Amino acid sequence: MSKPRTAFWRGAIAGLQRLPQGSLSRLAGRLAEVPIPRAMRRRVLSAFARAVGADPDEAELALEEYATLDAFFVRRLRPRARPWRADPSGAGSPVDGIVGQVGRIARGRLVQAKGIEYTAEELLADDRLVARLDGGWFATLYLAPRHYHRIHSPTGGGIGAARHVPGNLLPVNPPSVAAVPGLFARNERLVCEIDGTGGDVAVVAVGATNVGRIESLFDPAWNGPRGGVTNRGRRGAARGRAIDSRRYDPPIAVAAGDAEMDLVGDLLANGKTSRLYRRLVFEERLAADVSASQNSREICGFVQVAATATPGHSLAKLEAAITEEIHRLATDGPSEAACSRSSCSSSKWPSTACASSWPMSSTSHWASTGDNAARAASGDQSLAR
16 A cells, blocks of 8 residues: 555544544444335345445345345345355354455464554453464454455354453554554454364454444343443443453354254244244233243254243143244244344354444454364354344
8 A cells, every 4th residue: 555545544543533433333323223114225225235335136135124224234145145165174254255364373473464463462362362373374354335244153163252352443444454553453342262173263353433333142141232242332331441251161152053043042032022922921821931042062052942930820831832832933934024023143054153233344353273274265154243
């Protein structure tokens, strides 16, 4: 990049640092969540797709089914749009994005751009993880506005720890990356540590301008009232806060089948319009409450349903009603409207882990100790949206 252009972007970043980045990003998110009248959705979303270069034909649903711009950004893809690599010993790309840099982690240092390096310690904020990944591979992948905006697990394994690292919300587009040293380590981010099938893996979702909210689906209790671990505003603003680390024992498994089970649990008992809540609590009053959660195992995942029987109703009757609804879902399948309301990833992708809402531009890092990580290929093993 030329010296005048580099100077321009450095000046722009310096000016942006003086602005309330978190507030501006939250405002952009609220605007993206404004409902679009159904009659206008195709026109509005088609115009936006043309402007940024997105391909609506890859989307799972017709444009009329996306009620907001945010819904279009976190859209699922149609089946087989991104075939996953057949070799389970290797690794796949966690995002549908642009490769910025790929290389070895040498003595704890990574390449950001030509002539610019930064340290794994600055990015990961964990000495123990830095030591485990030293000598492994790293890749920096940029999500432009046109891209499919979900982040996936590059390999099967288990999430043993996750960490929210506070920071700025500066642009991470290629000109900014080439102009501002240490940019990724300065921005707010969510780090997921995975004990992968081919070695240790760290997936780092880096926030950016208008991409401030990163949601944890593997640990829903971590999210704020409006969703998201990051950029929560004054009630938990990222900047100025300490690093928030969580460990999971046993690790949260990421394996084939997880997202299917996420979707099943979501359809059965997520919200008052879900199948079980509507029938058991509202219609037949068999239960005072009902919930469903997905649990992973090495081979596959399963859904666990919990319900509290109301006085005068037996557990056997409650169990029979739950079993009947599960069989109905398995036999008839979910309606398109129910799938559209679901917050889960596409049912063909395993292991949903975290989600970024309203990504205008964002960057994902992943690093692995396994040599197979060098053979990255775009794929479907879900870790985020």
